[in-house]
Amino acid sequence: MVKNGRKIVLESGDHAFMQGDSDSKVYFVKSGLLKAYYIRSDGKEHIKSFLPEGSIIGSMVALVDGDPCTFSLVASEPTTAIALPYKVLADVAQSDIGLANALVGFLGTYGKRKEQREYQLLSLSAEDRFALLIETMPDIADRVSQADLASYIGITPQALSRIKRRLK
Amino acid sequence: MVKNGRKIVLESGDHAFMQGDSDSKVYFVKSGLLKAYYIRSDGKEHIKSFLPEGSIIGSMVALVDGDPCTFSLVASEPTTAIALPYKVLADVAQSDIGLANALVGFLGTYGKRKEQREYQLLSLSAEDRFALLIETMPDIADRVSQADLASYIGITPQALSRIKRRLK
């Protein structure tokens, strides 16, 4: 199935798609690192997730309703990925029960991830969220800037600097 | 399909399932109001979502991995709902392509909701989140306690009281 997808090669800074695009796809990250982020109305940027090799990513609203994407996807390192239009997936799933169930697995995993993130944002301090990120993605601190780390955690780079100092 | 489910009648305070249960189900709320919440390790309670008539709810992790539920579901008003074991859903979906695609729709909607909540938690102040809640569920303030409202927003009842005063 994945072999029907198109191979994508991105340099650092290249976008897979932009917030507002409607031709969104599912991306299977083969190597490198993608960053999913959105721009708020006040112009500030927020990082939704880091997507290292092995990740699968796509915009929910695009899959469910065909709405334009709510976030952008950009390469943070030279990256290769397989891109598969949602429409193809959904159409084929209408007749392919194996794929339909694979989709269920994908969506379930996605929901699970977001459920965990919701918990983190509601219950954990910025310091705890930072510790958790380092624990689950030990190499991430060396692969992205402090500003990106802070943005993912939901604080400013200055606050992250303070936290690092607190942890000595 | 839903007609295969079992009808559930709950009084205020009755639980549909508890955090840690493994026999979780999907619930279709027919009337009344359910509250999804979890208990943190420090004993504090956090409200994940309010589920008025028409809502569908279930635990992601239970569906995907068969793991125990990560949250509890309790009636906040006398409530009737249809309960459908996940296992039944998942099993039938293996051979029923229509159901499999319905599941895709359900999970997609769920993911979309969580995506929006993530955005709210990352980008909005407590005051904005309160305003948004009132906007999307105008009657909720009259149906649940101030403490529950505050818990959903992610603040203390005192802070919510302050916010209400600020809004005059």
Added chain:
DNA sequence: ACGACAAATGAACCTCGGTTAATTACGACG
């Protein structure tokens, strides 16, 4: 090796929400 620009740190000040505790409002019920 040098300068240039971005990234990271640091400091000073402010705001929001948490904590604790006291006070008030509003039941249900004898």
Added chain:
DNA sequence: CGTCGTAATTAACCGAGGTTCATTTGTCGT
């Protein structure tokens, strides 16, 4: 009608993180 229990409000104090701006540390490109 008064009382007990719960919910909601208010106040005083504190700490985490935001904002702004200055300073240091990198890291490149030539």
